[in-house]
Amino acid sequence: MLDPGRTVAELRELQELxxxxxxxxxxxWTDTWQLAREWLRGxxxxxxxxxxxxxxxxxxxxxxxxxxxxLLIGGHIDSVPNxxxxxxxxxxxxxxxxxxxxxxxxxxxxxxxLVNWADxxxxxxxxxxxxxxxxxxxxxxxxxxxxxxxADGVSLPDAISRFDVDLDSALKARNELxxxxxxxxxxxxxxxxxxxMDLPLGxxxxxxxxxxxxxxxxxxxxxxxxxxxxxxxxxxxGAAKLExxxxxxxxxxxxxxxxTMGGIVxxxxxxxxxxxxxxxxxxxxxxxxxxxxxxxxxAKAASRRFAQEEDLEVEWERIWNIEPILFDDRLIELAVExxxxxxxxxxxxxxGPLHDAAEVARAGVPTVMLFVQSLxxxxxxxxxxxxxxxxxxxxxxxxxxxxxxxETL
Numbered sequence: 555m556l557d558p559g560r561t562v563a564e565l566r567e568l569q570e571l572x573x574x575x576x577x578x579x580x581x582x583w584t585d586t587w588q589l590a591r592e593w594l595r596g597x598x599x600x601x602x603x604x605x606x607x608x609x610x611x612x613x614x615x616x617x618x619x620x621x622x623x624x625l626l627i628g629g630h631i632d633s634v635p636n637x638x639x640x641x642x643x644x645x646x647x648x649x650x651x652x653x654x655x656x657x658x659x660x661x662x663x664x665x666x667x668l669v670n671w672a673d674x675x676x677x678x679x680x681x682x683x684x685x686x687x688x689x690x691x692x693x694x695x696x697x698x699x700x701x702x703x704x705a706d707g708v709s710l711p712d713a714i715s716r717f718d719v720d721l722d723s724a725l726k727a728r729n730e731l732x733x734x735x736x737x738x739x740x741x742x743x744x745x746x747x748x749x750x751m752d753l754p755l756g757x758x759x760x761x762x763x764x765x766x767x768x769x770x771x772x773x774x775x776x777x778x779x780x781x782x783x784x785x786x787x788x789x790x791x792g793a794a795k796l797e798x799x800x801x802x803x804x805x806x807x808x809x810x811x812x813x814t815m816g817g818i819v820x821x822x823x824x825x826x827x828x829x830x831x832x833x834x835x836x837x838x839x840x841x842x843x844x845x846x847x848x849x850x851x852x853a854k855a856a857s858r859r860f861a862q863e864e865d866l867e868v869e870w871e872r873i874w875n876i877e878p879i880l881f882d883d884r885l886i887e888l889a890v891e892x893x894x895x896x897x898x899x900x901x902x903x904x905x906g907p908l909h910d911a912a913e914v915a916r917a918g919v920p921t922v923m924l925f926v927q928s929l930x931x932x933x934x935x936x937x938x939x940x941x942x943x944x945x946x947x948x949x950x951x952x953x954x955x956x957x958x959x960x961e962t963l
Contacts, residue, residue: 556655556953558946561647564597565945568631568647569639577936578633578643582673582684583713590631594670597650601657603668609726610688611672611719617657619665623963626667626737626919627652627956628686628910630674637675638938640742640945644926646670648740648949652956664735664963666956671910672719679703679710686910689727690917696721731914735963736885737921739911740952742940746931747903754944755951756901757889758923761912762812762839763846763878769796769857772867775822775830786828787865793818793832795860796853800836803852807845810904813838813853841878841904879912885922885959892954893924896947924951 572580572590580587591613595605603615616624629645649668656662672685679702687693699721702710711721741758743749748756773787793815800813817835836853840846854870861868886902893900905923915921926948929939 555658556651556950558651558949561651561949562942562945564647564650565639565643568593568643573639576636578637578639579635580631580633580637581635581677582632582675583678583717587632588717591670594631594646594650598653598668601654603653603657607718608689608730609719610685610724611714611717612685612689612727612730613670613672614730615653615668617653617662617666619662621664622733623735624665624667624733625956625960625963626669626734626914627952628669628671628737628739628914629741630671630910632673632675632677634675634677634934636936638933638935640938640940641744641933642674644742644945644948645740648952651949652953655953656956662960664960665733669730674910678713681710682908683910683913685727686913688724689730690913691725691728692913692916693725731917731919734914734919736959737911737914737919738885738952738955738959739909739921740924740926740948741909742933742938743925743928744907744931744933745928748901748925748927749929749931751901753897753899753901754927754947755893755897756903756925757886757893758881758905758925759886759902760841760878760880761905761908762841763843764874764876764908765838765846765850766872766874767836768871768873769793769834769836770869770871771832771834771861772869773828773830773864776828778826778828781828788828789832789866790818790820790829791864792857792860792866792868793834795863796834796857799856799860800838800853803849803856806852807840807849809840809842809845811840811845811849812906813849835873839906841880843878846878876908879915881911881915881922882920884962885920888958888962889922889924889955892951892958895954896950922955924948924955
C-alpha cells in the first residue's frame with residue numbers, strides 16, 4: 555500500500571545522514587554521495603527490483619514486468635554544497651514508494667525502472683546533467699570534460715574513475731533507454747509560481763531553451779579626475795544600459811521570458827580610472843524557440859545602440875545554448891488528470907531550471923514532469939522547504955500518473 559508519509563520520513567533520514575548545519579552535502583563523485591547511494595540501495599530491498607550501475611554511473615533499480623517495454627521514474631540524489639533537503643532527493647524517494655506499491659501488487663504489465671541519475675547538479679566540475687546526457691547520447695564534450703578540475707585540482711576523469719566510470723565509455727549508458735516507453739519525474743518547483751497561486755502541484759510543459767553569451771563593451775581607460783564627463787568612453791555605461799534593457803525585453807516578449815546579467819568584470823577595475831572594458835555574462839531563457847531567438851536579436855540590437863551612444867565597441871561570444879524541450883502532450887494530459895484526482899486543481903507551467911527529464915525527452919522518450927510547491931521559491935539553500943502535506947500529495951500524484959501511464963502502454 556502506498557505510504558506517502560514514509561517518503562517524508564525517509565527524506566528526513568537522508569537529510570540527517572548526509573547533511574550538516576549548512577544543508578545537504580551530497581555532491582556527486584564524493585564519499586557522501588556514495589553513502590547516499592548505498593542508503594538508497596537498502597530502501598529498495600525486498601521489492602524485487604534489481605540494482606545495476608551503468609557506464610555513466612547512473613544507478614538503476616529494475617522491477618521486471620510482463621513486457622520488456624519500460625516505464626522510467628527518475629531523479630537525482632546528488633546535491634549542491636549546502637543544498638536543500640528536497641532538490642533531487644524527493645524525485646528518487648517518491649519513486650521508491652511507487653515501486654514498493656507496484657511490487658506489492660505482483661508482476662506489473664510493463665517493466666518499471668527507477669533511475670538515480672549521476673551528477674545532475676554539476677556542482678563539483680561545472681558540468682550539469684552528466685549521467686542523463688550520457689544515457690541520452692547527447693554528451694559530446696568529452697575533450698573539454700577531460701580538462702576540468704575541481705577547486706582542489708582533481709581532474710574530472712580521476713574523480714569519476716573512483717566510482718568505476720570512464721569518460722570514454724560513458725556513452726555506453728545509451729543502452730539503458732532502448733526499451734523506454736515513458737519517463738516521469740517529480741521535482742520541487744524551485745520557484746514562486748505555485749505558491750503565489752496557492753496551489754500545491756503543477757504540470758511542467760517543458761524546459762526553457764537557453765542562450766548564454768559573454769558581451770564585451772570596449773571603451774578607453776582615462777584618468778578619473780582629469781577626464782570631463784562628456785569626453786569619456788566608459789564601457790560600464792554600455793553594460794549598465796544593457797542590464798536595464800534586458801528587463802524590458804523580457805517584459806515585451808512575455809510568455810515567461812527571463813533575462814539575467816549574472817556578472818560584470820571591469821578593467822582596469824580601479825576607482826581612479828574610467829572603465830576600459832566591461833565583460834558581461836548574459837543568460838536568456840524561454841520555452842518558445844522563436845521568441846528566444848527574438849530576445850537574443852533584441853539584446854544584440856540594444857547593445858549596438860548603447861555602444862553608439864557611449865562611443866564604444868561591443869562584441870558577442872556565445873558560451874552555451876540549448877533548445878527548448880517540450881514534454882509529451884499525452885503525458886501532460888495524464889499528469890493534469892492525476893493532479894486533479896489528488897488535489898482538485900492543477901496549473902501548467904514551464905521549467906526555468908534544466909532537469910534530467912530534458913535530456914531523456916531529447917532522446918525521444920515521451921516525458922513529463924510534475925512540480926510541487928516550493929515555499930518562498932527557494933532552492934539550492936538549506937532554507938529550501940515544502941509543506942509536508944504537499945509532499946505527500948506529490949507522492950500520490952506521481953503514483954496516480956504512474957498507474958495511468960502503465961495502463962496506456
